[in-house]
Amino acid sequence: MAIVFEKPKSLTSKELHYCPGCPHGIIHRLVAEAIDNLGIEGKTVGVAPVGCAVMAYDYFSCDMVEAAHGRAPAVATGIKRALPENVVFTYQGDGDLASIGMAETVHAATRNENITIIFVNNAIYGMTGGQMAPTSLPGQVTQTSPYGRDVKVAGYPIRVCEMLSALDAPYYIERVAANNVKNVLRAKKAIEKAFRNQIEGKGFSLIEVVSACPTNWGMTPQKALEWVEDKMIPYYPLGVFKDKEANA
Amino acid sequence: MTTQILIAGFGGQGILFSGKLLAYKALSEGKELSWLPSYGPEMRGGTASCSVTISDEPVGSPIIDHPDVLIVMNLPSLDRYESTVKKGGMIFVDSTLVSRKVQRDDVKAFYIPSTKLAQDMGAQNLANIVLLGKVLKDCPAISRDYLEEALKKVVSARHPEMYELNLKAIDAGYNYTE
């Protein structure tokens, strides 16, 4: 019988701990497919964040390092500088990358550090139970913004791709989403390109994946995906924000 | 024998450089030594001092509470350190920049207008070296031996012409008579 669908080789057989309806599983799969397609599992080192994806080190079958909250780009810098021939990626959430780790993110970008960053933006701190994130939308109700994010008090959400695109150095920055088949296929292409850039020595590539958190948003998975389409994407428009290859 | 030398003045006068020259001279002589700078937030113009200990034995503390030899290039340094010098010690003063005399009579004082002598040579920034020439002449604990060897090590390789000029400055101090 022909196999028409199977687990990517660079995922372990460990059962994922993510909530029902959480797109992390899809995004893990996209990363693993990229690694498989490029045949780089044996020389890849991944860096897991603090947040929902903290245990990503158990799910990817390449060598993995667990970083402190927000520090993944610095840890990845160390690894890549020590092992320039290897492929190094980080997998981070919005609190990790855009709040506590913003300095590490910006400086890895401005060094055009030859690493790949997968940034999952679901506008909330998931692991700690649904607090306001740097990317929570204005008015969004969370555990720490129970009356809705008040921009006069908490400020505005940060659009990471737009911000990093203002830098001269980074090579490739794209925002994709994981809310429907069309967007997932586009995300897959972007992630693979981000890895290919690194293999070709091009430098810093960051793929922001707009995602959902049904559990902490208090929605059904279906409703959460609709909320991504209706609320998130208008605030976080999809597209390529920087591509030095295209500009070359 | 152990000789503790304290050099003090303004930052930018070459206080640390003088100390380095003495330290390298001691190294060339095969002696034990320590060189300890004061370090502060201001790179130029603040007070600077440098403690050099030269000994036949391993050096204990590099910190000098009571120097045998005090070399001063400004008035605040003389005011601050005059009383700390050991009885029977020596104080060398740049008399172009320090107008007053040493007040103690239990130490030997030497005055040399080293800044003026350096200016006359067209090398005002070598006043520290002129003053050091006087020290080499009059301080029995610090001879002129190995000076050239030490000077070669401290003068930057980028400015070999400074070697000759430094030697000239040493001689200007060495041959000066009050």
Place this chain on the structure above:
Amino acid sequence: MSEKVLMKGNEAIAEAALRAGCRHYFGYPITPQTELTAYMAKRLPKLEGGVFLQAESEISAINMVYGVAGTGKRVMTSSSSPGISLKQEGISYIAGADLPAVIVNVQRGGPGLGGIQPSQSDYFQATKGGGHGDYHLIVLTPSSVQEMADLTHLAFDLADKYRCPAMLLADGTMGQMMEPVALPEETNCKVEKPWAVTGTEMKREHNIINSLYLSPEVLEKTNFERFERYAKIEKNEVRYESYMMDDAEYCIVAFGIAARVAKNAISAMRKEGFKVGLIRPITIWPFPKKAIREAADKVKGFVSVELSMGQMIEDVKLAEECLRPVLLCNRAGGMIPSVDQIISVTKELVEGGRK
């Protein structure tokens, strides 16, 4: 041993690290250790495989160290007290993931921004944890420029041997002073590190560098196992200098620059007929407990000389088991105890003994 050269303490650390095979350095400018960073910036780019990076913060620097340490390569960072506080999170992770790395602290006065003059007030931070969780660093305290070099080399070896971060705890004086130093020979250290992340090459199971264990039973086990290793370090790696202790009636305990001043005080007191000696801890973790305890049987009392409000004195008291009085002779905030002050406090001890 090579011919002696004159070097600043900070530079001697840097050169010794290079000779120990360290090719990765991450730093951030702070007085009074900046010469070390500058030395690395100059040398590393010229060496094969050399990586120097000025990080965006001390926090990033220590996490870059964590990354390199995970690959199994020798790596170092350096800073001074406020910067070391910022590194504590990373140091805890490095300890928790059982990685070897070398951290240099050229201490200055604190707390807060404090000052830039020499201090030993990070003793507690260095020896009692510093970051969160149950862990230790191997802490080495140089007392000369020669030891700045020698102990740096040793720090790399011990860190590799015990898979444990090692700290060189110096102070501003040690960093800034120059002394003749015979630099250690180049070593080509190849310690097997099968745990390192270097890419599986599809030939082995994946390695994971990690300090997260959500199961308390498992986390407890890792803690106990780590402390078995610490017990070995305590058994094998205690280092101290015993100076004029053979006939000593009074024992000064001091490390780093304080020990240098203490030696001058001892010479002066011996001339006056006082039998004073020195125990100089070279490792402050592990602390030379046994040496202090044995001295307690022979001497009439101890003086702990410190550039702090009195931190090591707690370890001295624990080690001598309340058998003898322990006096503190200290300056703080960047000041250094003088020879006269040490003599005066030691004489207080002598007088106290006669009462």
